[in-house]
Amino acid sequence: MAEGRPKRGGLGWAGTEFEVTVGPVAHGGHCVARHEGRVVFVRHSLPGERVVVRVTEDRHPGFCRADAVEVLEASPARVERPCPYSGPGRCGGCDWQHVDPAEQRRLKAAVVREQLARLAGLDVEVAVEELPGGPLRWRSRARFAVDRSGAPGLRRHRSHDVVVLDDCPITVEPAAAAVLQRRWPGAGAVDVSIDSTGAVTTARLDRQGRPTSSRVVRPGGELPEEPSGRAERRAGGRDWEVEGTGFWQVHPAAADALVAAVAGFADVRTGETVLDLYAGAGLFGGALAPAVGLEGRVVCVESDPGACAAADTNLGGFSQAEVWQGDVDAEGLTGLLAELGAAPDVVVLDPPRAGAGPAVSRLLAGTGARAVVYVACDPAALARDVAAFVEAGYRLAAVRGFDAFPMTAHVECVALLAR
Numbered sequence: 001m002a003e004g005r006p007k008r009g010g011l012g013w014a015g016t017e018f019e020v021t022v023g024p025v026a027h028g029g030h031c032v033a034r035h036e037g038r039v040v041f042v043r044h045s046l047p048g049e050r051v052v053v054r055v056t057e058d059r060h061p062g063f064c065r066a067d068a069v070e071v072l073e074a075s076p077a078r079v080e081r082p083c084p085y086s087g088p089g090r091c092g093g094c095d096w097q098h099v100d101p102a103e104q105r106r107l108k109a110a111v112v113r114e115q116l117a118r119l120a121g122l123d124v125e126v127a128v129e130e131l132p133g134g135p136l137r138w139r140s141r142a143r144f145a146v147d148r149s150g151a152p153g154l155r156r157h158r159s160h161d162v163v164v165l166d167d168c169p170i171t172v173e174p175a176a177a178a179v180l181q182r183r184w185p186g187a188g189a190v191d192v193s194i195d196s197t198g199a200v201t202t203a204r205l206d207r208q209g210r211p212t213s214s215r216v217v218r219p220g221g222e223l224p225e226e227p228s229g230r231a232e233r234r235a236g237g238r239d240w241e242v243e244g245t246g247f248w249q250v251h252p253a254a255a256d257a258l259v260a261a262v263a264g265f266a267d268v269r270t271g272e273t274v275l276d277l278y279a280g281a282g283l284f285g286g287a288l289a290p291a292v293g294l295e296g297r298v299v300c301v302e303s304d305p306g307a308c309a310a311a312d313t314n315l316g317g318f319s320q321a322e323v324w325q326g327d328v329d330a331e332g333l334t335g336l337l338a339e340l341g342a343a344p345d346v347v348v349l350d351p352p353r354a355g356a357g358p359a360v361s362r363l364l365a366g367t368g369a370r371a372v373v374y375v376a377c378d379p380a381a382l383a384r385d386v387a388a389f390v391e392a393g394y395r396l397a398a399v400r401g402f403d404a405f406p407m408t409a410h411v412e413c414v415a416l417l418a419r
C-alpha cells in the first residue's frame with residue numbers, strides 16, 4: 001500500500017492496486033468492497049467477484065473509488081462488453097456494459113429496494129421491467145463532447161479527456177452516425193436527438209454548453225432544414241409535440257410504459273381533479289385528461305416556457321385541461337393550491353433528478369389527494385420524498401421500476417402513494 005501524507009483528505013492510495021472481494025451494488029452503480037477498514041467503490045465489477053482494483057480517486061478518509069482492472073473470480077452474470085470503447089480507463093458513458101441485461105435489472109431493483117429501506121425505512125418488493133427494443137440502440141437523445149481537434153466522443157469517467165468514438169452502440173444508429181461520423185471544429189459539444197418521424201436534430205454547443213446553431217435532417221431529405229423548434233414523439237397511442245431541446249424520455253419505449261404505469265396507478269375517475277406537476281410537454285396530464293371527462297379538471301404545471309407552449313398544443317383538444325407556467329416550490333405550490341380552489345383527487349409528479357424535496361412533498365401530502373403517483377429517475381430522491389409522504393400519513397402502495405437506461409445504472413420508477 002502506498003504510504004505518505006493523505007492527499008486532499010484521502011490516504012494517498014490513488015494509483016495503488018490491491019485485491020478485494022466485491023459486495024453489493026450501491027446507489028450510482030458501483031459495487032461496495034472493503035480494504036484495510038475503508039470502503040472502496042469499485043467500478044467495472046459485480047457482486048461476489050474477486051478482483052484486482054486500481055484506485056482512481058482518493059479524496060476522503062472514509063472511502064475511495066477504484067476500477068476493477070483484473071477479474072480473478074468472475075460472476076456468472078459477467079458478459080463480454082458489446083461496446084468496444086467501454087471498460088476501465090476508457091469511455092465513461094456506460095457503467096454496466098459488462099453485466100448481463102437481466103442481471104442489470106435485478107441489480108437496479110436491489111438498489112431501489114435498498115434506498116427505500118435506508119432512506120424511508122420501508123421494506124418493499126421491487127421489480128425492474130425490461131422495455132421493448134433490447135439493451136442497445138435505445139438512446140434517442142445524447143450529448144457528445146468534442147475535443148480540441150474537432151473529433152467527437154464521450155468523456156473518460158470523471159475526466160475532461162474526450163475518448164474519440166466512431167460509434168456509440170447504445171445510441172440509435174442514425175443519431176450516432178450524424179454526430180460521430182464527422183468532425184465539429186470549434187464546437188465544445190453536440191446534442192443529437194431523433195424523433196418518432198426519424199428526423200435527426202443536431203445542435204452545436206460552445207465550450208460553455210450554450211447552443212450556437214442547430215440543423216434537422218428529415219428522412220429522405222437531401223438538404224438540412226434549419227433550424228427546427230419542434231419534434232414529434234409518440235406515446236399512449238397518440239402523437240405529441242415537443243420543443244426540439246425540451247424534455248422527453250430518452251428511451252423510445254419509455255414514455256409509453258410510463259403513461260401506462262401512471263394511468264394504472266392513478267385509476268382516474270370521471271369528474272376528478274388531477275394535478276400534473278413538472279409536466280413537461282403535458283405527457284401525463286394529456287394521457288389522463290380523457291378519463292376525468294368534461295366534468296373533471298387537469299392542471300399541468302411546468303416552469304419552462306417552451307415546454308408549456310408544447311403542452312398547450314398537446315392539450316389543446318381538451319377543454320378540461322389547463323397548462324400553468326410556474327415553479328413547483330413551496331411558495332409556488334402554496335399559491336397554486338390556493339388558486340386551484342379545490343383539493344386535487346390525484347397528483348402526478350415527475351420532478352428532475354433532485355426530487356421534489358421535503359417542503360413540496362409535505363404540501364402535497366397536506367392536500368389529502370387520494371392518490372399520489374410519483375415518477376422518479378433517481379431512487380434516492382424518490383426514497384427521501386416517499387419518507388416525507390409516509391410521515392404525513394401516506395403509505396407506499398406499490399412501486400414499479402423500468403429499465404429505461406440499459407447498460408447504465410440508471411433506473412426509472414413509478415410509485416403509488418395512497419392514504
Ligand SMILES: C[S@@+](CC[C@H](N)C(=O)[O-])C[C@H]1O[C@@H](n2cnc3c(N)ncnc32)[C@H](O)[C@@H]1O
Nearest residue numbers: 247278279280283302303304327328350351352
Ligand atoms: C423529468 S421532466 C418530466 C416531464 C414530463 N412529465 C414528461 O414525462 O415528459 C421534469 C420537468 O420538470 C420541469 N421543472 C424542473 N423544475 C421545475 C420546477 N421547480 N417547477 C416546475 N417545473 C419544473 C422541467 O422543465 C421538466 O420539463
